[in-house]
Amino acid sequence: xxxxxxxxxxxxxxxxxxxxxxxxxCLVESDRGREVARLTFEDVRARAHAFAAFLxxxxxxxGDRAAIxxxxxxxxxxxxxxxxxxxxxLIPLDAKxxxxxxxxxxxxxxxxxxxxxxxxWRALSKARGAYRLPERIVVIxxxxxxxxxxxxxxxxxxxxxxxxxxxxxxxxxxVYSSGTAGRPKGCVLTHENYLEQLAALLELHPFSPGVxxxxxxxxxxxxxxxxxxxxPYLCGATVVHLRAIRPELVREAFVTxxxxxxxxxxxxxxxLEIALRARIAGLPRSKRIAFALARRALKIASRGRPNARxxxxxxxxxxxxxxxxxxxxxxxxxxxxxxxxxFFHDLGIPVANGYGLTEAGTAVTLDRNDPPNPETxxxxxxxVEIRIRNSGPDGVGEVEVxxxxxxxxxxxxxxxxxxxxxxxxxxxxDLGALDHSGxxxxxxRTKNMIVTAGGKNVYPEDVxxxxxxxxxxxxxxxxxxxxxPPGTRDERxxxxxxxxxxxxxxxxxxxxxxxxxxxLPEARRVRGxxxxxxxxxxxxxxxxxxxxxxxxxxxxxDLQRDVVDLREP
Amino acid sequence: xxxxxGETTSWNVRDRILEITLHREPxxxxxxxxxxxxxxxxDALAEAIDGEEIGAVLCWSAxxxxxxxxxxxxxxxxxxxxLGLAERRTRIREFLxxxxxxxxxxxECAVPTVAAIQGICFGxxxxxxxxxxxxVADRSARFGLPELRLGLIPGFGGIPRLKRDLGNPxxxxxxxxxxxxxxxxxYDAGLITQLTADGRALxxxxxAARQLTKLDRKAAASAKAFVKPSPREELEREIDxxxxxxxxxxxxxxxxxxxQRTDALTYLPPETP
Amino acid sequence: xxxLESTIEEILDLAAAHxxxxxxxxxxxxxxxxxxxxxxLKALDLLTQLERHFRIELPDYEMQGASNVRSLAERIHARL
Numbered sequence: 001x002x003x004x005x006x007x008x009x010x011x012x013x014x015x016x017x018x019x020x021x022x023x024x025x026c027l028v029e030s031d032r033g034r035e036v037a038r039l040t041f042e043d044v045r046a047r048a049h050a051f052a053a054f055l056x057x058x059x060x061x062x063g064d065r066a067a068i069x070x071x072x073x074x075x076x077x078x079x080x081x082x083x084x085x086x087x088x089x090l091i092p093l094d095a096k097x098x099x100x101x102x103x104x105x106x107x108x109x110x111x112x113x114x115x116x117x118x119x120x121w122r123a124l125s126k127a128r129g130a131y132r133l134p135e136r137i138v139v140i141x142x143x144x145x146x147x148x149x150x151x152x153x154x155x156x157x158x159x160x161x162x163x164x165x166x167x168x169x170x171x172x173x174x175v176y177s178s179g180t181a182g183r184p185k186g187c188v189l190t191h192e193n194y195l196e197q198l199a200a201l202l203e204l205h206p207f208s209p210g211v212x213x214x215x216x217x218x219x220x221x222x223x224x225x226x227x228x229x230x231x232p233y234l235c236g237a238t239v240v241h242l243r244a245i246r247p248e249l250v251r252e253a254f255v256t257x258x259x260x261x262x263x264x265x266x267x268x269x270x271x272l273e274i275a276l277r278a279r280i281a282g283l284p285r286s287k288r289i290a291f292a293l294a295r296r297a298l299k300i301a302s303r304g305r306p307n308a309r310x311x312x313x314x315x316x317x318x319x320x321x322x323x324x325x326x327x328x329x330x331x332x333x334x335x336x337x338x339x340x341x342x343f344f345h346d347l348g349i350p351v352a353n354g355y356g357l358t359e360a361g362t363a364v365t366l367d368r369n370d371p372p373n374p375e376t377x378x379x380x381x382x383x384v385e386i387r388i389r390n391s392g393p394d395g396v397g398e399v400e401v402x403x404x405x406x407x408x409x410x411x412x413x414x415x416x417x418x419x420x421x422x423x424x425x426x427x428x429x430d431l432g433a434l435d436h437s438g439x440x441x442x443x444x445r446t447k448n449m450i451v452t453a454g455g456k457n458v459y460p461e462d463v464x465x466x467x468x469x470x471x472x473x474x475x476x477x478x479x480x481x482x483x484x485p486p487g488t489r490d491e492r493x494x495x496x497x498x499x500x501x502x503x504x505x506x507x508x509x510x511x512x513x514x515x516x517x518x519x520l521p522e523a524r525r526v527r528g529x530x531x532x533x534x535x536x537x538x539x540x541x542x543x544x545x546x547x548x549x550x551x552x553x554x555x556x557x558d559l560q561r562d563v564v565d566l567r568e569p
Numbered sequence: 570x571x572x573x574x575g576e577t578t579s580w581n582v583r584d585r586i587l588e589i590t591l592h593r594e595p596x597x598x599x600x601x602x603x604x605x606x607x608x609x610x611x612d613a614l615a616e617a618i619d620g621e622e623i624g625a626v627l628c629w630s631a632x633x634x635x636x637x638x639x640x641x642x643x644x645x646x647x648x649x650x651x652l653g654l655a656e657r658r659t660r661i662r663e664f665l666x667x668x669x670x671x672x673x674x675x676x677e678c679a680v681p682t683v684a685a686i687q688g689i690c691f692g693x694x695x696x697x698x699x700x701x702x703x704x705v706a707d708r709s710a711r712f713g714l715p716e717l718r719l720g721l722i723p724g725f726g727g728i729p730r731l732k733r734d735l736g737n738p739x740x741x742x743x744x745x746x747x748x749x750x751x752x753x754x755x756y757d758a759g760l761i762t763q764l765t766a767d768g769r770a771l772x773x774x775x776x777a778a779r780q781l782t783k784l785d786r787k788a789a790a791s792a793k794a795f796v797k798p799s800p801r802e803e804l805e806r807e808i809d810x811x812x813x814x815x816x817x818x819x820x821x822x823x824x825x826x827x828x829q830r831t832d833a834l835t836y837l838p839p840e841t842p
Numbered sequence: 843x844x845x846l847e848s849t850i851e852e853i854l855d856l857a858a859a860h861x862x863x864x865x866x867x868x869x870x871x872x873x874x875x876x877x878x879x880x881x882x883l884k885a886l887d888l889l890t891q892l893e894r895h896f897r898i899e900l901p902d903y904e905m906q907g908a909s910n911v912r913s914l915a916e917r918i919h920a921r922l
Contacts, residue, residue, distance in 0.1 A: 144576065245612075246616060711889075753894065
């Protein structure tokens with residue numbers, strides 16, 4: 001493994017990786033079960049250098065900014081390597097944002113180079129209006145889309161482009177975290193941030209040649225950038241890209257490429273869980289019994305620590321469905337349900353659950369699964385300090401982080417940066433508590449916390465978790481006083497329901513909600529239920545926009561008439 | 570949020586409806602680029618259904634002249650020119666297999682689909698329309714399967730799917746005379762279920778699509794699979810029959826004539842001599 | 843009872859209105875494809891208008907095969 005500690009920049013670390021691993025397979029592109037391309041580290045180096053030489057000829061160098069808007073493919077990596085080789089600041093943007101959102105971000109960070117996919121460039125050009133665009137646009141895909149820009153094939157030069165050295169404290173990337181509309185939060189992450197993060201992660205999960213990582217999450221996403229790009233490169237591992245992310249193609253890819261590692265968000269893992277449960281339920285009775293026994297035996301043999309090797313031996317039909325080579329699933333980006341994590345652990349599939357935020361690199365805590373502690377997000381990574389600020393009697397307060405992976409600040413927003421990084425500690429905006437064994441539990445967001453008129457702190461996400469499983473599309477907990485006229489002291493908590501097309505009746509929902517409500521302690525119980533017909537407003541990462549929801553309710557709900565009491569039987 | 574701006578086809582999700590716009594000038598001719606984009610489309614469709622982001626699909630053409638004129642005969646001719654007989658056989662089979670896969674995915678997809686049709690809807694474009702659950706057409710619409718004029722049969726699933734929707738006598742008339750059928754007749758024959766004033770097909774189709782999103786997804790998927798049989802075996806045979814017809818010299822001759830003519834009826838291929 | 847002459851008149855009026863012609867610009871013995879200089883799309887359009895107006899089905903080959911307005915009228919008339 002290339003040692004991040006010996007480098008001052010990502011460009012340097014990548015160059016050493018290319019030379020060290022030259023003949024190992026770096027990238028595989030797969031399309032419907034067929035391999036479309038297979039590149040060694042040497043191949044990728046050559047291609048990255050060809051594009052880097054073009055950038056050099058265009059006077060792109062140390063500190064210059066370049067943005068990438070591409071779906072996952074080998075050219076994402078190649079372009080990124082070229083930009084980092086030239087000491088540039090890489091700005092990985094989300095290809096799934098709307099054209100206008102992308103234009104706003106480009107206007108905010110003003111890169112001099114943009115590498116973009118043909119259909120996205122078409123959409124961007126159409127929506128362009130008065131927005132300024134980078135001077136150099138490189139388009140990947142069909143040539144006719146490259147009007148007014150340079151086609152990728154024409155953006156290659158011969159020769160050996162100079163590796164531009166950077167200091168550890170120089171910016172390596174600007175990564176936007178999903179902020180509120182109108183105020184883009186561009187996290188400026190330094191070479192030190194990334195190199196430290198790599199050192200910490202690779203200590204816990206060392207990759208090596210022979211590791212085959214399936215890249216499903218978009219590479220601009222912090223998790224894939226680390227475990228699906230930088231990490232594998234430094235360790236000589238292989239990254240597999242799929243042309244289309246369809247459930248059956250993903251399952252096929254696991255088998256065809258004998259995938260050893262993958263990173264997922266909880267919703268995709270949930271799909272897998274459902275499919276696996278169906279498979280198990282579909283086994284003939286005798287096999288099901290044998291399976292249950294084997295599962296219990298596995299738990300004993302592995303002493304409660306998920307063990308892929310044992311799992312493969314003892315529960316082979318399940319592991320075969322995953323290609324028989326799966327070692328670990330990385331999961332993050334949103335809270336993961338503890339019972340789902342336990343399901344996979346019991347099958348011998350280690351799920352590396354963690355917590356992180358863009359402002360602090362990729363991950364600040366990781367569950368070591370030693371033994372697994374799925375109600376928590378694990379313990380701090382090496383080099384990371386965590387503390388709880390303003391903790392109440394329940395030990396819950398704002399989570400703060402101090403680490404060399406914490407960003408240098410928000411781009412062009414010194415005020416917000418000063419509010420966020422205070423005395424060297426990053427205020428995460430998340431509420432949590434540390435238990436006696438040093439495991440961190442995340443409760444919810446600080447700004448969602450409700451303070452009742454009686455002065456009690458209530459965390460809506462916590463209460464919402466109790467209602468998981470009722471047959472509705474959306475469920476949110478709010479404080480009634482945000483809907484009441486000012487001056488009234490309404491202490492109630494209300495459950496807001498979005499019925500969705502599921503077809504459940506209000507009565508059924510009420511019965512299900514009532515049952516769960518009674519399992520909550522008195523102080524956290526919900527007094528009533530409001531049913532909403534429309535879909536809840538959500539962000540690009542599918543988090544509910546609570547402020548908008550409350551605004552909508554303020555305008556449409558009559559507290560006297562529209563609240564369904566959950567207390568009466 | 571899935572959105573795609575392509576050269577021939579674009580799509581977007583609005584109000585839980587996947588809206589597909591066909592916009593290849595001059596007549597939405599279906600060639601290799603279109604096929605590539607449609608393959609992307611069915612992948613995006615599967616993702617959207619799996620992610621429960623949509624409750625219906627709406628397909629329409631931004632080309633005023635019509636929903637589509639059919640396959641890109643010019644491209645077909647030019648590509649085949651350079652190839653020997655054996656390679657032609659392989660390539661045409663490959664093309665047909667790919668397009669069949671796309672058509673079948675659209676035909677069988679788990680959410681209900683509706684197309685808005687104006688103007689000409691011939692050949693491959695008609696075959697695309699036949700994969701949709703509901704057809705809304707304005708009074709300018711005309712439907713036709715003129716492939717026999719070239720010495721071919723419809724090759725994108727036309728005959729098996731036409732048989733589902735039209736009485737056999739009507740189907741025979743269209744196929745064997747190569748004539749076109751107007752919107753009113755199509756409505757009377759039951760092929761289209763809503764007939765609109767000129768230019769109004771899109772908004773009426775949108776209203777239908779919105780209604781489609783309101784009903785229970787699982788029940789809709791079951792009902793659709795139950796009521797609409799998928800003619801898998803016939804589709805296989807169609808590829809075989811088309812390939813054999815295609816390799817004959819008379820077809821090459823027709824295609825050559827088509828690509829060279831400049832006269833009035835370019836949207837209806839010339840009759841074979 | 844409609845006469846062939848009245849059918850011819852109706853076709854001429856329809857064509858005049860649809861293609862914005864002066865009255866008398868098109869006569870019964872004119873080859874309408876040539877005289878109007880219409881392309882295939884307009885021809886199909888005309889077919890649709892004729893079908894709607896006369897409430898008949900007129901296969902394309904009948905319209906294409908008609909050399910002038912009079913013979914077109916005959917084919918339409920045969921279906922009334």
